[in-house]
Amino acid sequence: MSLDTFLSSSSTTTKRPRRLTFSRPAKRLFFLGLLVAGVITLFMTLNSRGNWDFVIPFRGTKILALVLVSYAVAVSTVLFQTVSGNRILAPSIMGFDALYVLIQTVLVFALGAHAASTLNPQLRFVMEVAIMVLFAGLLYRWLFGGTRRSLHLLLLVGIIFGVLFRSTAGMMQRLIDPNEFAVLQDMLFASFNSFDRNLLWVSAALIVGGSVVLWRIGHTFDILALGRETAVNLGLNFQRTVTIILIVIAIFVSVSTALVGPVTFFGLLVANLAYQVAGTYKHRWILPFAVGLSILFLVGGQMVVESLFSFNTSLSIVVEFLGGIVFIVLLIRGVGR
Amino acid sequence: MIEIKNVTKAYDKAVVVDGVTLQIPAGGITSIIGPNGAGKSTLLSMISRLLPMNGGQVLVDGLDVTTTAGDVLARRLSILRQDNHIGSRLTVRDLVTFGRYPYSKGRPTVEDLKHVRMALQYLNLESMSERFLDELSGGQRQRAFVAMVLCQDTDYVLMDEPLNNLDMKHAVAMMKILRRAADELHKTIVLVLHDVNFASCYSDYIVAMKDGKIACHGSPYDIINANVMCNVYEIDVAVQDIDGKRIAIYYT
Numbered sequence: 001m002s003l004d005t006f007l008s009s010s011s012t013t014t015k016r017p018r019r020l021t022f023s024r025p026a027k028r029l030f031f032l033g034l035l036v037a038g039v040i041t042l043f044m045t046l047n048s049r050g051n052w053d054f055v056i057p058f059r060g061t062k063i064l065a066l067v068l069v070s071y072a073v074a075v076s077t078v079l080f081q082t083v084s085g086n087r088i089l090a091p092s093i094m095g096f097d098a099l100y101v102l103i104q105t106v107l108v109f110a111l112g113a114h115a116a117s118t119l120n121p122q123l124r125f126v127m128e129v130a131i132m133v134l135f136a137g138l139l140y141r142w143l144f145g146g147t148r149r150s151l152h153l154l155l156l157v158g159i160i161f162g163v164l165f166r167s168t169a170g171m172m173q174r175l176i177d178p179n180e181f182a183v184l185q186d187m188l189f190a191s192f193n194s195f196d197r198n199l200l201w202v203s204a205a206l207i208v209g210g211s212v213v214l215w216r217i218g219h220t221f222d223i224l225a226l227g228r229e230t231a232v233n234l235g236l237n238f239q240r241t242v243t244i245i246l247i248v249i250a251i252f253v254s255v256s257t258a259l260v261g262p263v264t265f266f267g268l269l270v271a272n273l274a275y276q277v278a279g280t281y282k283h284r285w286i287l288p289f290a291v292g293l294s295i296l297f298l299v300g301g302q303m304v305v306e307s308l309f310s311f312n313t314s315l316s317i318v319v320e321f322l323g324g325i326v327f328i329v330l331l332i333r334g335v336g337r
Numbered sequence: 338m339i340e341i342k343n344v345t346k347a348y349d350k351a352v353v354v355d356g357v358t359l360q361i362p363a364g365g366i367t368s369i370i371g372p373n374g375a376g377k378s379t380l381l382s383m384i385s386r387l388l389p390m391n392g393g394q395v396l397v398d399g400l401d402v403t404t405t406a407g408d409v410l411a412r413r414l415s416i417l418r419q420d421n422h423i424g425s426r427l428t429v430r431d432l433v434t435f436g437r438y439p440y441s442k443g444r445p446t447v448e449d450l451k452h453v454r455m456a457l458q459y460l461n462l463e464s465m466s467e468r469f470l471d472e473l474s475g476g477q478r479q480r481a482f483v484a485m486v487l488c489q490d491t492d493y494v495l496m497d498e499p500l501n502n503l504d505m506k507h508a509v510a511m512m513k514i515l516r517r518a519a520d521e522l523h524k525t526i527v528l529v530l531h532d533v534n535f536a537s538c539y540s541d542y543i544v545a546m547k548d549g550k551i552a553c554h555g556s557p558y559d560i561i562n563a564n565v566m567c568n569v570y571e572i573d574v575a576v577q578d579i580d581g582k583r584i585a586i587y588y589t
């Protein structure tokens with residue numbers, strides 16, 4: 001005899017109407033999709049003056065880069081928050097992107113600028129990502145693989161990691177021959193206005209690969225959000241699942257950092273907004289919402305920066321400013337609770 | 338059967354579970370009693386592989402809990418923890434549906450939803466199934482977590498203080514549900530209880546723990562007596578036979 005026969009023997013079943021649980025987020029997501037399509041169309045066509053042969057490939061690659069970065073930042077932040085069990089952290093706050101910059105620097109330092117600049121950029125990128133996966137995997141698995149640690153400890157560790165990686169990278173950059181430093185500078189000063197076009201297709205491939213992996217373990221995300229103990233009770237191999245997710249996060253952070261440089265607070269902005277707008281905890285909704293909002297902000301923001309400020313200000317300053325405010329608000333609210 | 342062999346847990350130098358060896362027979366209710374800090378929760382966490390042990394072995398139906406695949410074990414053994422906190426904002430129904438994850442892997446079938454409905458019904462939660470957990474009273478929330486564990490429908494059910502926050506009526510109802518699950522479904526139920534009289538009235542077997550060790554174990558009749566109670570809890574306890582049950586009186 002199973003539980004249901006046991007239970008039904010004691011009480012009669014009452015029929016209740018089936019709920020349409022997903023109608024609200026679905027409608028909102030559809031609306032968000034329309035907005036995203038609109039902003040992309042606007043970006044492609046605004047002030048094109050009929051030079052389609054030039055505009056389409058030029059702006060198309062730009063859109064591709066923005067979409068890749070949006071996707072990478074949004075997905076990595078949402079999943080990082082799920083793994084670490086809070087809404088205040090993001091990979092960048094824990095020093096992921098600083099680690100990537102350090103790896104870039106060490107590589108130039110070790111190979112010498114000449115070798116680094118003649119090395120195939122795609123190959124170099126893949127090497128950097130591989131090293132990043134290795135180190136981030138080891139470091140962050142140790143932090144998140146076991147019992148859940150306190151937010152205070154994580155924030156502190158994140159600050160220490162960030163400062164450590166950044167200052168080590170800074171020191172090495174100063175040790176490099178000034179002439180050779182120019183090579184590194186090209187790499188390190190990637191931004192929304194001057195992203196690295198060489199890496200676009202490799203980045204796209206990495207993002208697709210990572211997404212396939214995530215798709216296959218997608219059913220575990222909601223369970224992970226319940227906390228380690230509940231997840232283990234429900235049969236999840238917690239350590240393994242967390243490791244896989246951290247590896248994909250490391251790849252995504254590498255991609256966005258290589259394309260446009262470090263983005264610290266933006267992920268926080270879109271992840272928290274996604275939870276607000278979607279009104280559900282389910283990742284199958286939260287993730288598309290976060291990606292959609294992220295694209296909307298970055299593409300829309302880039303358009304504003306290009307047309308209003310005529311490139312005089314950087315998009316990262318704008319999105320970081322907004323994201324930073326969200327971070328401060330979250331910290332204050334978290335302390336108040 | 339759950340076989341606990343020389344299980345030990347230490348934090349730094351402090352040994353909190355000290356070489357516990359115990360066999361919990363299949364079928365029936367086993368209650369673990371003992372003072373605060375005796376190591377009851379720690380032992381239960383190790384049995385359910387939530388906490389790694391420093392030494393020893395736990396076998397559930399012959400499966401070693403530290404090496405058996407998590408999802409295999411999740412269909413055989415479930416645990417309700419002493420304090421449950423969930424970060425996400427879930428409704429009662431969402432929470433209970435998670436209890437089916439070991440079977441559904443996130444895609445509940447009609448069969449799974451039937452289990453969910455039954456568990457809600459059984460714990461008297463139907464009227465609040467769409468409410469958020471953080472908007473419930475402590476006892477209502479406790480019942481929601483119990484419903485989730487029942488929904489997992491495992492042969493072995495471990496519960497750390499399932500009567501937490503429950504009023505008299507719901508506490509008795511809960512013990513009756515567990516008793517029936519043991520009698521009719523032959524489930525093996527292991528409870529940590531602080532109310533020794535509930536342990537006395539509903540268990541087949543009582544284990545008393547103190548200072549990380551098993552002080553004694555046996556039938557309620559053997560364990561609930563003035564001597565043992567005084568030994569374990571270090572207070573004076575009078576024990577009387579009322580309607581064939583041993584009742585401890587310790588309020589004054």
Ligand SMILES: Nc1ncnc2c1ncn2[C@@H]1O[C@H](COP(=O)(O)OP(=O)(O)OP(=O)(O)O)[C@@H](O)[C@H]1O
Nearest residue numbers: 348351353371372373374375376377378379380419
């Ligand atoms: N993470 C930890 N680090 C250090 N010591 C711990 C930790 N968790 C528990 N302990 C200690 O282990 C001992 C046993 O704890 P446990 O939670 O198993 O007690 P318990 O019998 O369940 O008590 P209660 O009836 O209060 O729930 C306690 O002395 C406690 O202080």
Ligand SMILES: [Mg+2]
Nearest residue numbers: 377378379419
């Ligand atoms: Mg306890």
